[in-house]
Amino acid sequence: MVSDSLDVPCPMSLPITPFSPAEVSAAIARLNVRKAPGYDLISGKVLQEVPPAAVVLLTTLYNSILRLSYCPLLWKFAQIVMVPKPGKPAHDVASYRPISLLPIPSKVFEKLLLKRLRSDVDLSHLIPGYQFGFRPGHSPTQQAHRVVNAIVTSLEERALCTAVFLDVAQAFDKV
Numbered sequence: 001m002v003s004d005s006l007d008v009p010c011p012m013s014l015p016i017t018p019f020s021p022a023e024v025s026a027a028i029a030r031l032n033v034r035k036a037p038g039y040d041l042i043s044g045k046v047l048q049e050v051p052p053a054a055v056v057l058l059t060t061l062y063n064s065i066l067r068l069s070y071c072p073l074l075w076k077f078a079q080i081v082m083v084p085k086p087g088k089p090a091h092d093v094a095s096y097r098p099i100s101l102l103p104i105p106s107k108v109f110e111k112l113l114l115k116r117l118r119s120d121v122d123l124s125h126l127i128p129g130y131q132f133g134f135r136p137g138h139s140p141t142q143q144a145h146r147v148v149n150a151i152v153t154s155l156e157e158r159a160l161c162t163a164v165f166l167d168v169a170q171a172f173d174k175v
Helices: 021-029 044-048 052-068 104-120 140-156
Strands: 079-084 096-101
Touching (some): 021 044, 021 104, 044 104, 052 104
Antiparallel strands (some): 079 096
């Protein structure tokens, strides 16, 4: 038996407003054409050259992803390119930095979705003030100043100040 009362928990989803072709076109126009494409070889330059009818089709695709809450599986695959670090020995595995090249159409969707979420959701209540990663206008330098200021304030107040710094590095076994 299904209850119609308000106290029955139900799944919630965000009512995200559909994208318009103008938004998609603007996001495509802002693409950096110098960025390498993913495995699908669709570059930012190619997307910038598509006719308006193709932008409408992309908009339909992006809105379908929102409506169905389903992202194409192939958009989750990345081509990994190992870029050598300058001044490091070529024979050492740790001398390379992996770069993940995702399909450009998926990047366009991510940018559109992030813009929509930032405007539709009050992120200031969801993300703590001391979270600096992946936030515009928050640099590592500002975070370092925040930590130094907390230490100085504790020293001036003769209070206890503790900190834990964790540097996670990927370890490779040498063959």
